Amino acid sequence: MSPPWRLLTDDGAGAADGLALDEALMARYARGEPDRPPTLRLYTYASHCALIGRYQNLQAEVDIGACERTGTAVSRRPTGGGAIIMGSGQLGVAYLTRAPAGARPREIIAGLAGAVAAGLAGLGVSAVFRGKNDLETGGRKIAGLGLYVDPAGGMLFHASILAGLDIPFMLEVLRIPAAKLADKAAAAVAERVTTVTRETGRHCDGAALRPAIAEGFAATFGAALEPGEPTPAERSLAATLAAGRYAAGGWLSDRSMSCDGSGSAALKTPAGLARIYLTTHGDLVKNALVVGDFNELPPALAELESTLRWRRLDERSVIEAVSRSGAAAALGVPGEQITAAVLSAGVQARARGQAEPVRASGSCYFPEPARSLP
Numbered sequence: 001m002s003p004p005w006r007l008l009t010d011d012g013a014g015a016a017d018g019l020a021l022d023e024a025l026m027a028r029y030a031r032g033e034p035d036r037p038p039t040l041r042l043y044t045y046a047s048h049c050a051l052i053g054r055y056q057n058l059q060a061e062v063d064i065g066a067c068e069r070t071g072t073a074v075s076r077r078p079t080g081g082g083a084i085i086m087g088s089g090q091l092g093v094a095y096l097t098r099a100p101a102g103a104r105p106r107e108i109i110a111g112l113a114g115a116v117a118a119g120l121a122g123l124g125v126s127a128v129f130r131g132k133n134d135l136e137t138g139g140r141k142i143a144g145l146g147l148y149v150d151p152a153g154g155m156l157f158h159a160s161i162l163a164g165l166d167i168p169f170m171l172e173v174l175r176i177p178a179a180k181l182a183d184k185a186a187a188a189v190a191e192r193v194t195t196v197t198r199e200t201g202r203h204c205d206g207a208a209l210r211p212a213i214a215e216g217f218a219a220t221f222g223a224a225l226e227p228g229e230p231t232p233a234e235r236s237l238a239a240t241l242a243a244g245r246y247a248a249g250g251w252l253s254d255r256s257m258s259c260d261g262s263g264s265a266a267l268k269t270p271a272g273l274a275r276i277y278l279t280t281h282g283d284l285v286k287n288a289l290v291v292g293d294f295n296e297l298p299p300a301l302a303e304l305e306s307t308l309r310w311r312r313l314d315e316r317s318v319i320e321a322v323s324r325s326g327a328a329a330a331l332g333v334p335g336e337q338i339t340a341a342v343l344s345a346g347v348q349a350r351a352r353g354q355a356e357p358v359r360a361s362g363s364c365y366f367p368e369p370a371r372s373l374p
């Protein structure tokens with residue numbers, strides 16, 4: 001029988017301290033170190049912390065003034081992905097082991113996403129891995145995922161699971177231009193994001209998810225989990241990393257050199273005018289958003305948004321995404337018109353991306369629309 005995994009639990013972590021401990025735990029899995037079983041850390045942050053992805057621009061993602069006003073701590077994750085709010089209402093997951101040889105990042109994330117999904121299933125929530133790094137239930141995001149492999153061969157998998165989410169607060173402290181969609185911003189976020197509380201009808205915080213998520217990992221990998229504590233050496237390294245990296249201005253102000261673009265296009269439908277927003281990186285769609293005078297977001301449009309993500313902006317690929325989503329029937333217009341609108345938004349986004357750097361990834365909760373309506 002394989003040795004048990006080490007299970008670590010804690011609550012109320014600070015922004016810098018929480019991330020620093022994750023990296024310190026990864027050090028034991030460097031090449032040349034003894035072969036050790038994985039570590040699973042299930043923890044919550046102090047309410048509230050704003051954490052941006054490794055490749056994001058701090059000033060573009062976070063309203064520093066709002067964070068100071070609300071006492072929201074800020075730091076940058078070693079893993080990629082978008083800006084998130086963490087606190088007592090979200091469960092942080094850190095899984096640490098030695099990086100498997102030859103495995104692709106998406107394969108690793110997909111496998112570990114299955115463990116998180118198994119834990120959610122134990123709570124009565126059915127979730128599936130979608131796109132690049134999301135878990136969704138009913139077409140709405142319920143968890144974000146990320147991966148980092150350090151030069152020494154250690155691997156860190158991150159997940160943030162939404163037990164609950166204060167959407168107005170999130171809109172206040174994160175810079176999400178979609179909030180400029182007037183008074184419908186919170187409703188638009190709610191159409192694309194969900195929580196365990198919402199899905200089960202039972203109020204819960206992040207810590208309440210811990211037993212089920214632990215069981216999901218144990219069942220998925222056939223592992224026994226043994227409660228433990230960080231070693232003195234890990235705590236010492238974490239303190240060094242917190243002061244020297246995760247709370248340091250150089251790490252926080254680091255930014256991506258990539259240029260993203262954003263664009264939009266209008267689409268006339270029998271129900272009124274709809275608009276398609278895209279965020280792109282080169283010729284790839286990073287995020288898509290469809291807005292209009294909907295009482296609620298049609299499932300086919302949520303599917304279109306999801307299907308377009310990380311596709312190339314060429315006609316054949318967009319036609320396939322539109323056809324697969326069923327958006328034409330939902331909007332009551334030919335698929336060719338939807339395809340043309342997507343491609344038009346893409347042309348505008350590419351032009352803007354070539355003109356200046358924009359956002360590196362967008363919020364984990366909401367995509368980046370155009371700065372202004374053309």
